[in-house]
Amino acid sequence: MQLVHGLRLLSAALVCAAALTGPAGAEMLDVEKDELKFGFIKLTDMAPLAIAYEKGYFEDEGLFVTLEPQANWKVLLDRVITGELDGAHMLAGQPLAATIGFGTEAHIITPFSMDLNGNGITVSNEIWEQMLPHIPKDADGKPVHPIKADSLKPVVEKYKAEGKPFNMGMVFPVSTHNYELRYWLAAGGIHPGYYSKENISGQIMGDALLSVTPPPQMPATLEAGTIYGYCVGEPWNQQAVFKGIGVPVITDFEIWKNNPEKVFGITAGFAEKYPNTTLAMTKALIRAAKWLDENDNANRMEAVEILSRSEYVGADKEVIANSMTGTFEYEKGDKRSVPDFNVFYRYFATYPYYSDAVWYLTQMRRWGQITEARTDAWYDEVARKVYRPDLYLKAAKMLVEEGHVAKADFPWETDGYRAPQSEFIDEKTFDGRTPNAYLEQFPIGLKGKEIVTGNKVAGG
Secondary structure, eight states: OOOOOOOSSHHHHHHHHTTTTTTTSOOOOSSSSSEEEEEOSSGGHHHHHHHHHHTTTTTTTTTTEEEEESSSHHHHHHHHHHHHSSEEEEEEHHHHHHHHSSOOOOOOOEEEEOOOOOHHHHHHHEHHHHHGGGGGGGTTTOOSSSSOOOGHHHHHHHHTTOOOOOOOEESSSSHHHHHHHHHHHHHOOOOBOOOOOOTTTTTOOEEEEEEEGGGHHOOOOOOOTTTTTEEEEHHHHHHHHHTTTTTEEEEEHBBBBTOBBBBEEEEEEHHHHOOHHHHHHHHHHHHHHHHHHHHHTTTTTHHHHTTTTTTTTTHHHHHHHHHHHHEEOOOHHHHHHHTTTTTSSSGTTOOOOOHHHHHHHHHHHHTSSSSOOOOOOHHHHHHHEEEEEEEEHHHHHHHHTTSSOOGGGTTOOOOOOOOOBBBBBBBBBBTTHHHHHTTTTTSOOOOOTOOEETTTTEEE
């Protein structure tokens, strides 16, 4: 259902008067398009959009915004491409995949990264009981976290020996969830399957068979027995705990500490046609992200109340608060402190790093969505085409000058690449400057000149 916010009722005279100066007295941008419609999926990490609206940050920039939930990620992307939506909360892999032509081809860019972390992997109660004998326990008999997929491998092997497919859900072929689930499985010796030019099921040679399930439908699909586990964002892991139908076994924070998650995506054409509007929306989103994290997450309960409304996420406040306020519940009653489960502003979370883009591209290559070998220079070129820190820093500079944010909140001197990262569950090191060397580290996954042909890997 479309949300129509009543800002358009303001008279043109009032708008013009307000547009002369911003809240800190700085001159406002002369936006080329002031009425905008943004799409989102009902997940807690759409929060910057909700907060930018509810706190008046869009309005401060002279933007009159409608927020509209979308049925699924494909519909959302298609509507941005056609212009029905001006921009949207997107999977980080979507702008990259669209730009290189995997799926629907279009040049999508992002001037703003929406958050770090925020996902989890949940299995059914039945699978959890079968995993438990293989999971290390502490002195109190509680499972030791992080739980590796090593404990799931005997279960998958048992199903395979019995001729039963081990089905798991993720939200979209180019979603963080797909790549995180694959990463976790492969690190435990479970093959998550390949894609090829002819077969885009992603299940070639797979021990576990991954398929798409929309986020809000994950718990019901698990309960029905159609899938045995899934990777999804909140609140749909905690929903399984509250319904008593599943156990979240690991968060993405434990798979890759402070991993990039969603982005705000627009077409390259929109940014070129409406440069001031692009900067204005980026400014509003940066302010929203700051609000979400400031004063040691002091605003999170208010954010939970906002997100629980039917027009946003529409889940119970208690369910959303379970992960949004610095904790995460695994088994019922086993609630643990995970203060950085959702990060919106700390650690330069909103900066669109080229290296983040490169990591997604390496996973597309690792699993065959990028079917053939690419040079390191190609990865860098695509990252720069899609991720736009130049636009982000321009917006940030304006906010600093207006007194809304501190200069220290932004990585002004970076070249767009993070320092090599090694806080992965398998202790591999990722350096975005050398993607091919990174891929060589993995025993499971394509590397070098390997390609998938039929049901096997050829070349090398």
